[in-house]
Amino acid sequence: MPDDETGSGTESQAAAGAGARAGAEPAAGSAARRESRARLDPRASRLRGRVSFRGWGGVAGMATACVLTAVGTLLPLSQGAVSHLPATGHSISMVEPAKADACTSPEASLTPSSADGPNILAIKKRGKLIVGVDQNSYRWGYRDPATGSLKGFDIDLARAIAEDILGKPDAVIFRAIPTNQRIPALNNGTVDIVVRTMTINCARIKQVAFSTAYFQAGQQVLAPKTSKITGYNASLKGKRVCSAEGSTAYEELEKNSFGAIFKDKHDGKPADDDVLTVSNQLDCLVRLQEGLVDAVVTDNALAAGQAAQDPTVELKGGKPFTTEFYGVATKLGKDDVVRRVNQVLEEYRQTAWKAAYQDWLADDLPGISGPPAPKYRDG
Amino acid sequence: MTQLQTGQPVPVHSAPTSTPTPTPAQPPGTALGLPPSGGSPVPRGALADAADRVRSAATTEPGRLRIIGAVLAALVVVFGTVTAFEITDRASAADDVVSRSQPLSADAASVYRSLADADTAASSGFLAGSGAEPAGVRERYEKDISLASQLLIKAATHTDSSSESGRQIATLNEQLPLYTGRVETARTYNRQGLPLGGAYLRFANEQMSKVLLPAAQKLYDAESSRLDRDDEDARFWPILSIALGLLALGALGWAQHRSYRRTNRVFNHGLLAATAAATVVLLWLAVGHTVARSQLDEAREHGQKSLKVLNDARISSLKARANENLTLVARGAVLTDDGKRDKYESEYGAGMLKLSDGLGRAETLADDDEGRDPVKAAATSVAEWQLRHRAASTTDKSGDYDGALDKVIGAKDSTGESFDQVDAALAKALAHEQREFTRAARAGRDALGGLPLGAAALGVLGAAGAILGINRRLSEYR
Numbered sequence: 001m002p003d004d005e006t007g008s009g010t011e012s013q014a015a016a017g018a019g020a021r022a023g024a025e026p027a028a029g030s031a032a033r034r035e036s037r038a039r040l041d042p043r044a045s046r047l048r049g050r051v052s053f054r055g056w057g058g059v060a061g062m063a064t065a066c067v068l069t070a071v072g073t074l075l076p077l078s079q080g081a082v083s084h085l086p087a088t089g090h091s092i093s094m095v096e097p098a099k100a101d102a103c104t105s106p107e108a109s110l111t112p113s114s115a116d117g118p119n120i121l122a123i124k125k126r127g128k129l130i131v132g133v134d135q136n137s138y139r140w141g142y143r144d145p146a147t148g149s150l151k152g153f154d155i156d157l158a159r160a161i162a163e164d165i166l167g168k169p170d171a172v173i174f175r176a177i178p179t180n181q182r183i184p185a186l187n188n189g190t191v192d193i194v195v196r197t198m199t200i201n202c203a204r205i206k207q208v209a210f211s212t213a214y215f216q217a218g219q220q221v222l223a224p225k226t227s228k229i230t231g232y233n234a235s236l237k238g239k240r241v242c243s244a245e246g247s248t249a250y251e252e253l254e255k256n257s258f259g260a261i262f263k264d265k266h267d268g269k270p271a272d273d274d275v276l277t278v279s280n281q282l283d284c285l286v287r288l289q290e291g292l293v294d295a296v297v298t299d300n301a302l303a304a305g306q307a308a309q310d311p312t313v314e315l316k317g318g319k320p321f322t323t324e325f326y327g328v329a330t331k332l333g334k335d336d337v338v339r340r341v342n343q344v345l346e347e348y349r350q351t352a353w354k355a356a357y358q359d360w361l362a363d364d365l366p367g368i369s370g371p372p373a374p375k376y377r378d379g
Numbered sequence: 380m381t382q383l384q385t386g387q388p389v390p391v392h393s394a395p396t397s398t399p400t401p402t403p404a405q406p407p408g409t410a411l412g413l414p415p416s417g418g419s420p421v422p423r424g425a426l427a428d429a430a431d432r433v434r435s436a437a438t439t440e441p442g443r444l445r446i447i448g449a450v451l452a453a454l455v456v457v458f459g460t461v462t463a464f465e466i467t468d469r470a471s472a473a474d475d476v477v478s479r480s481q482p483l484s485a486d487a488a489s490v491y492r493s494l495a496d497a498d499t500a501a502s503s504g505f506l507a508g509s510g511a512e513p514a515g516v517r518e519r520y521e522k523d524i525s526l527a528s529q530l531l532i533k534a535a536t537h538t539d540s541s542s543e544s545g546r547q548i549a550t551l552n553e554q555l556p557l558y559t560g561r562v563e564t565a566r567t568y569n570r571q572g573l574p575l576g577g578a579y580l581r582f583a584n585e586q587m588s589k590v591l592l593p594a595a596q597k598l599y600d601a602e603s604s605r606l607d608r609d610d611e612d613a614r615f616w617p618i619l620s621i622a623l624g625l626l627a628l629g630a631l632g633w634a635q636h637r638s639y640r641r642t643n644r645v646f647n648h649g650l651l652a653a654t655a656a657a658t659v660v661l662l663w664l665a666v667g668h669t670v671a672r673s674q675l676d677e678a679r680e681h682g683q684k685s686l687k688v689l690n691d692a693r694i695s696s697l698k699a700r701a702n703e704n705l706t707l708v709a710r711g712a713v714l715t716d717d718g719k720r721d722k723y724e725s726e727y728g729a730g731m732l733k734l735s736d737g738l739g740r741a742e743t744l745a746d747d748d749e750g751r752d753p754v755k756a757a758a759t760s761v762a763e764w765q766l767r768h769r770a771a772s773t774t775d776k777s778g779d780y781d782g783a784l785d786k787v788i789g790a791k792d793s794t795g796e797s798f799d800q801v802d803a804a805l806a807k808a809l810a811h812e813q814r815e816f817t818r819a820a821r822a823g824r825d826a827l828g829g830l831p832l833g834a835a836a837l838g839v840l841g842a843a844g845a846i847l848g849i850n851r852r853l854s855e856y857r
Binding site: 128135136137138142143144145146147148171172173174175176188274280282283285286287290306309310 | 506574581582709780781784
């Protein structure tokens with residue numbers, strides 16, 4: 001396995017770094033990666049069967065990406081007439097609360113711009129971009145235990161943003177943050193941005209600012225293959241369900257848990273048992289394997305990462321029961337950063353996104369044709 | 380027994396008023412019994428009978444002498460016996476201190492240390508990466524776990540399973556295999572390159588700090604209080620023996636004074652011998668127990684206190700090391716409750732402060748160079764550790780994570796090396812203080828050696844002397 005992982009590590013850096021790799025290359029690269037993984041992975045045959053399908057998915061994805069890019073580049077033009085410049089970010093953020101109250105599409109973000117605002121200049125002066133990431137989300141942001149380095153889809157994106165701002169993909173300081181620390185870490189200045197499978201929603205846009213969406217996901221139930229649980233439905237009744245503290249999954253369970261048990265007795269206190277609500281979704285898989293819980297609710301993207309580590313569990317119910325978007329978060333008011341990240345995403349969606357998807361996600365989350373189209377709002 | 384009386388056996392004042400005839404059938408050696416001295420022959424209740432006889436005996440001088448002789452002999456024998464019993468009790472408490480409760484309390488401290496050390500080794504191995512896990516780290520973990528298991532088995536054989544210690548030992552025996560299982564699962568997943576390994580390690584670490592270490596702490600507390608109890612028991616003054624000794628000496632003195640007033644003779648050999656025996660026992664008792672107490676005091680002041688401070692310091696250094704590792708595992712994003720500082724960094728700082736404080740106290744408590752030197756060496760290594768930590772911290776803050784990692788877990792010039800030096804120096808200091816304790820406590824226990832037997836023997840001798848002395852006087856009435 002170490003050979004394989006080192007290979008994919010350099011690959012991912014190349015993907016994040018260049019971003020200009022031809023479409024054929026990542027496919028070949030990930031095919032080689034699949035081959036090498038196949039030596040150890042019993043699921044290899046299943047994966048191989050999917051290759052041809054994915055090839056067509058890739059073409060469709062490219063087509064979609066082209067359309068989205070066109071929309072993305074045209075939209076700012078149409079708004080350019082209003083001529084809101086990022087330098088006047090403060091006045092824009094003041095408009096936000098009115099927008100947030102309506103909140104029909106929280107994923108709509110500020111228009112892209114590569115102008116240097118005060119916050120971007122501060123990052124440049126420091127010479128490093130401080131990014132809050134996860135080190136437990138397999139394929140998204142995880143620490144490779146063999147080498148100790150961080151890798152994954154989110155890590156690639158964070159490096160791409162660093163490269164755009166600072167010229168080097170390595171000019172990043174990664175800070176691993178627990179799920180419920182994402183918003184505090186931004187607000188107290190521990191990190192500049194958070195790239196950590198963070199869902200954009202109406203409650204959160206009042207606390208932090210988000211970029212445009214870079215991935216579409218949804219909540220899903222994960223349980224052992226032998227379990228009688230069939231999805232996010234009445235089959236959860238009386239079952240012990242695990243979720244991460246401060247996660248969308250927990251919020252959904254609070255809305256409707258179908259009679260599942262999902263809270264620890266001492267939540268939020270020092271005596272917290274950390275069995276049903278834990279600091280990271282991956283901790284749920286440990287509890288599931290040890291028989292302390294019956295099911296896990298988390299994003300399908302993360303649940304797929306869990307299933308990839310334990311072949312005895314699976315995602316239940318076919319499709320996710322929510323639709324949500326991941327965005328890059330910053331502190332409220334750092335509009336220049338938001339616009340800059342949106343600018344990076346504009347380019348990233350065209351080729352690098354696809355490469356990163358192939359590298360990290362295609363195996364466990366097949367059939368996604370491309371990134372969600374960016375939505376912008378006035379201001 | 381030769382008599383050295385100065386005058387003639389002349390009953391002086393207050394000659395017996397009525398029936399001056401001593402009992403005829405009275406062999407000289409059996410003055411202990413209170414034979415009927417011509418009392419009423421009508422058999423009544425045994426008690427009333429005896430009381431009657433005592434009453435009638437008390438009216439004649441020989442009768443009084445017999446009573447006095449019996450009481451004196453009884454007092455001396457009781458004194459000797461009670462002393463023997465009380466000192467046996469103290470000596471066995473002192474022996475418990477030396478050979479049972481102190482070793483068990485030291486073992487409990489070792490259990491705690493091994494567990495904490497195993498956990499630190501596991502997290503160091505994780506930080507190094509499964510591909511680069513140094514062999515030494517793995518060995519250290521395995522050594523720690525096997526030491527903890529052995530000590531738990533040993534402790535279990537000396538402990539009543541229903542006691543507090545027994546319950547904690549049961550918890551530890553039950554939880555330890557779960558812990559090691561999780562660590563092994565973590566290793567397996569790490570080797571497959573899956574982050575699930577890290578999650579297992581976190582879970583194991585949480586179990587260690589929430590369940591295992593608190594149980595080990597409670598075990599240590601229970602064993603320490605048992606040690607304190609045994610120590611207190613051994614040091615408790617043998618009040619009853621001393622009171623009886625003084626009473627016996629007082630009675631002997633009074634009897635001799637009485638004899639002097641009545642016969643004008645200064646020395647009665649038998650009584651003198653009894654007095655000497657009782658005095659020897661009383662002095663032996665007082666001196667022996669005082670010596671034992673002072674040795675036990677020394678063991679407590681110089682041994683046990685140092686041991687406790689050093690053990691605490693060693694545990695502080697372990698906690699500081701574990702937190703130092705966690706700053707790198709968590710990559711500086713877990714903050715203190717007020718959200719201002721890195722949680723693990725500030726816990727590391729607190730641990731180091733406690734460690735320095737503990738080393739300062741240990742140096743004050745150390746009473747010789749052999750004890751002081753390793754403590755000083757530990758303090759030097761702690762200073763170096765702090766310097767290296769600061770350098771690592773600066774490297775980490777500048778964004779060079781790998782550089783910082785090397786400064787923390789690298790083989791040379793790392794904070795890990797400093798930690799190992801501190802740990803080794805503290806182990807040396809602990810071994811020295813343990814020897815000091817054992818030496819002083821053994822001396823304390825041995826100070827009581829022979830006293831129970833001596834007290835019993837002297838008690839019998841003294842009683843014999845009292846009887847012979849009184850008989851000598853009685854024989855003058857024949």
